[in-house]
Amino acid sequence: MADDLHAFRDLLDKQLVDRENRPVGKADGLVFEIRADAPPRLVAIEVGNAAILRRISERLASAAARLARRLGVSSGEPLRIPPEKIVHFGNDVQVDLDAPRTLAYAWERWLRKTLISRIPGSGV
Amino acid sequence: MKNLLKAGLGVVTSIAGFIEVGSLSTSAQAGAAFRFRLLWAVAIATICLIFLIEMSGRLAAVSKHTLAAAVRERFGIRFQSVPLTAEIVLDTLVLTAEIGGACVALHLLSGIDARWWAVPVALMVWLLLWRGRFSAIENGVSMLGLVALAFVAGVFLLRPDWGEVAHGFVPSRPPVGSDAAHYGYLAVSILGATISPYLLNFYSAGAIEDDWGEKDILTNRIVATVGMGFGSVVSMGVLGMAALVLAPRGIRVDQYEQAALVLTQPFGKWGLPLFAASLFIGCYGAALELGLNLSYVLSQALGWNWGEDQKPKDDARFCTVYTIAIAIGAILIVAGVPPLKLTMLSMALTVLILPLVVFPFLVILNDPRYLRTHRNGRIANLVVLAILALGALLALVVIPLEVAGGR
Amino acid sequence: MKTLRLDLLMGHRVRDVDGRVVGRLEEVRMEKRGGDWVAVEFHMGSAAALERFSASVFGLPGHAQHGWAATWEQMDWTYASRPRVRCRRDELRRFTRPAPPSRSAK
Numbered sequence: 343m344a345d346d347l348h349a350f351r352d353l354l355d356k357q358l359v360d361r362e363n364r365p366v367g368k369a370d371g372l373v374f375e376i377r378a379d380a381p382p383r384l385v386a387i388e389v390g391n392a393a394i395l396r397r398i399s400e401r402l403a404s405a406a407a408r409l410a411r412r413l414g415v416s417s418g419e420p421l422r423i424p425p426e427k428i429v430h431f432g433n434d435v436q437v438d439l440d441a442p443r444t445l446a447y448a449w450e451r452w453l454r455k456t457l458i459s460r461i462p463g464s465g466v
Numbered sequence: 467m468k469n470l471l472k473a474g475l476g477v478v479t480s481i482a483g484f485i486e487v488g489s490l491s492t493s494a495q496a497g498a499a500f501r502f503r504l505l506w507a508v509a510i511a512t513i514c515l516i517f518l519i520e521m522s523g524r525l526a527a528v529s530k531h532t533l534a535a536a537v538r539e540r541f542g543i544r545f546q547s548v549p550l551t552a553e554i555v556l557d558t559l560v561l562t563a564e565i566g567g568a569c570v571a572l573h574l575l576s577g578i579d580a581r582w583w584a585v586p587v588a589l590m591v592w593l594l595l596w597r598g599r600f601s602a603i604e605n606g607v608s609m610l611g612l613v614a615l616a617f618v619a620g621v622f623l624l625r626p627d628w629g630e631v632a633h634g635f636v637p638s639r640p641p642v643g644s645d646a647a648h649y650g651y652l653a654v655s656i657l658g659a660t661i662s663p664y665l666l667n668f669y670s671a672g673a674i675e676d677d678w679g680e681k682d683i684l685t686n687r688i689v690a691t692v693g694m695g696f697g698s699v700v701s702m703g704v705l706g707m708a709a710l711v712l713a714p715r716g717i718r719v720d721q722y723e724q725a726a727l728v729l730t731q732p733f734g735k736w737g738l739p740l741f742a743a744s745l746f747i748g749c750y751g752a753a754l755e756l757g758l759n760l761s762y763v764l765s766q767a768l769g770w771n772w773g774e775d776q777k778p779k780d781d782a783r784f785c786t787v788y789t790i791a792i793a794i795g796a797i798l799i800v801a802g803v804p805p806l807k808l809t810m811l812s813m814a815l816t817v818l819i820l821p822l823v824v825f826p827f828l829v830i831l832n833d834p835r836y837l838r839t840h841r842n843g844r845i846a847n848l849v850v851l852a853i854l855a856l857g858a859l860l861a862l863v864v865i866p867l868e869v870a871g872g873r
Numbered sequence: 874m875k876t877l878r879l880d881l882l883m884g885h886r887v888r889d890v891d892g893r894v895v896g897r898l899e900e901v902r903m904e905k906r907g908g909d910w911v912a913v914e915f916h917m918g919s920a921a922a923l924e925r926f927s928a929s930v931f932g933l934p935g936h937a938q939h940g941w942a943a944t945w946e947q948m949d950w951t952y953a954s955r956p957r958v959r960c961r962r963d964e965l966r967r968f969t970r971p972a973p974p975s976r977s978a979k
Binding site for chain 1: 881906912913945
Binding site for chain 2: 350357367389391433449457459464
């Protein structure tokens with residue numbers, strides 16, 4: 343793993359994959375802790391609509407979060423991945439997670455249950 | 467033989483570029499109004515597309531990223547949200563138009579009003595996406611698309627003045643006394659309707675679906691050329707038939723019924739069924755691609771799991787996108803929205819966002835982290851710059867020309 | 874814990890202690906220190922933008938491409954959403970656009 347990383351070029355907006363190379367999502371947000379006598383420390387990679395929309399419009403972000411809560415999809419918060427979970431920086435950034443079980447797949451699970459599984463031939 | 471099948475991706479992509487409802491009607495109008503004089507526009511559009519498509523394929527093969535995914539990574543979501551939103555609107559509009567075009571084809575064959583066909587057609591499109599695998603769609607549609615070569619055959623059967631045809635490839639000003647605004651509008655339409663952004667991402671996604679790798683670089687070049695060449699030749703065939711059959715009779719193409727006459731001269735009673743079959747397959751194929759592309763572009767920009775070969779239960783978000791889009795298309799056609807109007811609107815939108823879609827090629831295709839040793843050479847970069855300049859010029863004139871020269 | 878969202882700061886216009894614009898935040902260099910990923914340098918200006926794009930298409934002739942790099946100690950995070958530089962712009966490290974990588978022949 344490289345010791346020299348550029349946050350925007352190598353991490354932000356890159357595709358995140360899980361242990362089995364399944365897509366988790368994109369690195370939609372990067373949260374750092376500001377410290378008094380030390381450089382800012384990466385504490386979480388955010389994944390999810392909430393994180394993306396906040397970069398475009400606060401209003402859209404809150405509306406989307408409200409919708410997710412109203413429909414029972416999720417809390418509306420993004421998935422927060424601690425940096426310790428990062429396994430490998432490459433073409434994609436690999437993280438030590440099981441993608442289908444994460445918060446990033448909340449809409450995926452909800453759509454499968456509510457819509458897709460009701461249509462014949464979906465394989466469910 | 468396997469390599470021959472790889473050409474399927476190129477052919478099927480070109481169907482959504484050249485044989486879809488907008489391109490067909492534009493080519494027919496161009497031939498009817500100006501005979502062979504606008505062939506150069508088709509040729510230029512083809513060359514531009516071959517370069518852009520080859521680059522999309524190369525990007526996917528070497529970096530294993532589709533165009534949408536690469537744009538997200540290199541430029542970030544703020545930049546991408548603009549072309550992404552525009553593409554979603556555009557793809558939905560064109561998808562609707564294609565469903566409408568397929569309905570018109572069925573109307574021509576059956577006599578039953580086009581709007582009654584909207585739901586069956588939409589279901590057919592949706593069903594193939596729901597159940598089919600990518601390679602089946604790709605190869606099936608390509609094979610069926612060969613029927614459109616009827617236009618090309620027709621041109622040869624009618625023995626045109628090949629000198630006049632050759633002259634059509636030289637860019638020229640409209641003849642004295644003719645409607646210059648209409649000429650300009652058709653030239654812009656041909657370029658704008660052909661160099662569509664959705665072809666570029668679709669092809670790169672298809673390359674990933676087909677598991678292309680660095681070993682396929684040369685194949686990609688051939689497939690891009692042969693594929694776009696096929697579509698281009700069909701488009702020129704349509705233009706030529708209109709030039710030979712409609713123009714001498716002073717028939718302008720205002721409705722599909724008039725365009726449908728085009729194949730009756732060389733083929734007699736087979737003319738109408740051949741025309742309808744070509745129109746149907748072109749529109750059906752394009753609708754499949756557009757539905758898929760909507761799912762591709764959103765999934766790849768947002769990082770979702772995606773893939774046409776997966777069962778719907780395994781990529782619920784992916785399947786929901788095309789399901790909703792097809793439903794919207796069906797509703798709009800049943801409601802009576804005229805497909806040709808949608809085509810005009812989508813062509814203008816295409817031209818306006820083209821510079822934003824092509825600009826990333828300059829950056830990404832020269833990035834060693836994506837393309838390694840297969841980055842663009844000088845010629846490829848010059849072509850991209852030329853397309854950007856052309857795109858900017860088209861964007862400036864498209865609205866005035868559509869107002870002045872469109873119908 | 875005081876936090877900052879780096880994604881929201883991409884492209885943000887950073888000013889120095891006199892209020893003078895240094896440039897837009899184009900890149901942040903990180904290092905692994907003791908198991909943590911930390912942000913050690915903040916790059917602003919046009920050379921930094923090109924660095925992010927690795928853009929080496931045609932060397933834009935005559936175009937002044939330089940950037941400013943601020944170390945983490947030089948950054949002022951009093952307002953996390955509007956970071957500034959603690960010193961004057963001229964006190965920052967100036968860097969020029971890196972040379973484009975060698976091209977492959979076509």
